[in-house]
Amino acid sequence: MSVLVYTESEQGKYKKVAFEVASYARAVADQLGTTVTAISINAEDPSVLGTYGVTKVLHVKDAKLDTFNAKTYADVIKQAAEQEASKVVVVSSTADSKYLAPLLAIGLKAGYASNVVAAPTSVSPFTVKRTAFTNKAFNLTRISTDVKLVGLSKNSVGLKENATTAEVTDFSPSIPENGVHVEAVDKATNTVTIADAEIVVSGGRGLKGPENWGMIEELADVLDAATACSKPVSDLGWRPHGEHVGQTGKPVAANLYIAIGISGAIQHLAGINASKVKLVINTDPEAPFFKAADYGVVGDAFEVVPALTEKLKAFKAQNA
Amino acid sequence: MKILVCISHVPDTTSKINFSEGDTKFDTNGVQFIINPNDEYGLTRAMWFKEKQGATVDVVNVGGPETEPTLRKALALGADGAIRVNTPAVDGYAVAEQLAKVFTDGSYDLVIAGRESIDYNGGMVPGMLAGLTDANFINTCISLEIDGTNVKAIREIDGGKETVSTTLPLVIGAQKGLVEESDLRIPNMRGIMMARKKPLTVLEPVEASQETESVKFEKPTPKGAVTLVSPDNLDELVNLLHNEAKVI
Numbered sequence: 286m287s288v289l290v291y292t293e294s295e296q297g298k299y300k301k302v303a304f305e306v307a308s309y310a311r312a313v314a315d316q317l318g319t320t321v322t323a324i325s326i327n328a329e330d331p332s333v334l335g336t337y338g339v340t341k342v343l344h345v346k347d348a349k350l351d352t353f354n355a356k357t358y359a360d361v362i363k364q365a366a367e368q369e370a371s372k373v374v375v376v377s378s379t380a381d382s383k384y385l386a387p388l389l390a391i392g393l394k395a396g397y398a399s400n401v402v403a404a405p406t407s408v409s410p411f412t413v414k415r416t417a418f419t420n421k422a423f424n425l426t427r428i429s430t431d432v433k434l435v436g437l438s439k440n441s442v443g444l445k446e447n448a449t450t451a452e453v454t455d456f457s458p459s460i461p462e463n464g465v466h467v468e469a470v471d472k473a474t475n476t477v478t479i480a481d482a483e484i485v486v487s488g489g490r491g492l493k494g495p496e497n498w499g500m501i502e503e504l505a506d507v508l509d510a511a512t513a514c515s516k517p518v519s520d521l522g523w524r525p526h527g528e529h530v531g532q533t534g535k536p537v538a539a540n541l542y543i544a545i546g547i548s549g550a551i552q553h554l555a556g557i558n559a560s561k562v563k564l565v566i567n568t569d570p571e572a573p574f575f576k577a578a579d580y581g582v583v584g585d586a587f588e589v590v591p592a593l594t595e596k597l598k599a600f601k602a603q604n605a
Numbered sequence: 606m607k608i609l610v611c612i613s614h615v616p617d618t619t620s621k622i623n624f625s626e627g628d629t630k631f632d633t634n635g636v637q638f639i640i641n642p643n644d645e646y647g648l649t650r651a652m653w654f655k656e657k658q659g660a661t662v663d664v665v666n667v668g669g670p671e672t673e674p675t676l677r678k679a680l681a682l683g684a685d686g687a688i689r690v691n692t693p694a695v696d697g698y699a700v701a702e703q704l705a706k707v708f709t710d711g712s713y714d715l716v717i718a719g720r721e722s723i724d725y726n727g728g729m730v731p732g733m734l735a736g737l738t739d740a741n742f743i744n745t746c747i748s749l750e751i752d753g754t755n756v757k758a759i760r761e762i763d764g765g766k767e768t769v770s771t772t773l774p775l776v777i778g779a780q781k782g783l784v785e786e787s788d789l790r791i792p793n794m795r796g797i798m799m800a801r802k803k804p805l806t807v808l809e810p811v812e813a814s815q816e817t818e819s820v821k822f823e824k825p826t827p828k829g830a831v832t833l834v835s836p837d838n839l840d841e842l843v844n845l846l847h848n849e850a851k852v853i
Contacts, residue, residue, distance in 0.1 A: 355732075355744065380761065380762050385732075386729070387701075387728070387731070388735065391732075396698065397727075397729055416726065417724065417725055418723070418726070422825070423822065423824075424725070424820075424823075425822075426818070427819075428817050464741040464771050465742065465743060466769060467767055468757075468770055470767050471768070478765075479763075479764075480764065481763070484852070484853075526781050533643065534781060541853070551618070552618045561850075561852070562852050564846070565831070575833075580831065580833075580834060580850070582836050585836075592836075593839050593842065596840060596842075597843060
């Protein structure tokens with residue numbers, strides 16, 4: 286009957302979202318008067334999940350699961366949910382979880398709500414608040430199936446410590462053959478990704494050309510931030526489309542979003558609405574982005590950004 | 606090769622979003638509807654297969670008669686035929702069930718659907734469709750090559766990309782990157798004229814379950830005015846980000 290949560294890890298280490306979904310699952314379990322069981326695949330230290338309110342961990346260790354495969358992972362999570370007779374299953378909103386969730390929903394005959402941003406407003410009927418229209422609105426969604434699948438939006442509820450002891454049990458699911466084979470993974474390991482970043486530094490057409498991105502990267506580097514861009518910039522090929530933020534690009538739910546030389550088209554604003562604090566640097570005081578921003582600097586990016594980078598370096602040195 | 610492209614009929618990306626009937630319904634007043642952008646990348650790639658490798662391309666939408674102009678636009682862009690399943694798109698699962706029936710009955714080799722629609726952003730229809738039909742599934746697809754029944758694809762993952770191989774029948778979740786932005790087309794007069802003569806088949810829905818229900822909409826609370834900082838006083842900006850916003 287426990288709430289089941291899929292806690293993602295990478296190379297044996299839990300991702301931060303694993304702790305966020307665990308915190309969320311605990312809040313749901315409290316509303317339902319039950320406990321939280323985690324399904325954990327090839328992670329090294331499952332007992333750490335106890336910090337976030339998980340009381341039982343189904344610990345899978347199998348080299349066949351070293352590479353992520355949506356269908357296989359969905360099948361493993363399904364077996365865990367069935368063993369635990371879980372009525373609520375929680376996953377995150379990483380690319381991997383969004384890939385496996387619809388397959389898991391079919392496997393469990395579970396109604397699925399993605400992009401959920403808060404604890405259920407009611408557990409009977411089961412009603413959750415999710416974003417819609419690419420963050421231009423929220424939608425209260427009722428799930429009517431016996432088993433419910435919730436996809437939690439990143440950074441929406443944060444981490445909540447709820448220390449308990451997690452009992453770790455070995456779990457050996459059957460691992461089915463799968464029709465999609467991963468041939469190669471090409472992933473930069475030394476840069477912060479938009480998905481993981483607490484801070485995102487984003488540049489627009491105001492930067493005039495790809496040769497000027499050095500100052501964006503430098504500012505991102507000081508802040509341990511990811512770099513991103515507006516749609517015209519990726520359309521022009523100045524930056525890879527994986528960095529495009531907006532309605533047809535990536536949504537950003539960072540703590541701080543810094544927009545440099547981006548005027549703030551409605552499609553771009555929709556993609557960053559879920560970020561907590563927005564700082565805009567633009568020469569044009571009439572740029573629509575200033576209406577959506579928390580902080581703004583009206584000025585030339587080519588002067589403001591290097592100066593801000595220096596100030597932040599000094600701040601960091603002082604606060605190290 | 607038979608390709609089916611799923612087309613969502615969605616508000617234009619610049620639309621202001623409003624609700625009616627006590628915030629329970631999306632207000633379509635004054636809203637322009639377009640082909641969901643993620644579907645448009647997929648449709649463009651399907652047209653490439655048609656022109657370079659030989660394929661027939663059908664488009665499909667689950668919805669009322671109001672979605673037909675969007676399907677006609679897809680025909681004007683070069684699709685061979687269109688299918689409308691005559692039932693409102695009430696939830697992702699119900700839509701996937703209708704599409705699964707069209708997919709199976711039409712013996713399609715490849716189904717292309719946008720990874721998510723820009724209205725409800727559920728991101729579930731392509732995967733559920735694959736799950737219901739037991740087809741292979743590749744999400745967030747940014748490159749797709751097909752040789753016979755063998756498929757090589759590249760998909761976007763968090764912080765990089767992944768090369769995968771599989772076989773038809775296949776469902777992909779399409780997105781930006783699958784084709785060059787410059788390859789996206791707008792319908793020309795000839796295409797529009799020809800689209801009028803192409804078949805648009807209306808199918809009655811199969812009985813399908815609805816698993817979720819939209820109860821109410823809310824708009825984000827309006828935010829306060831921006832705090833402007835002079836470019837000559839960036840120390841103040843650092844101070845605000847640290848002490849007030851607490852983000853650094």
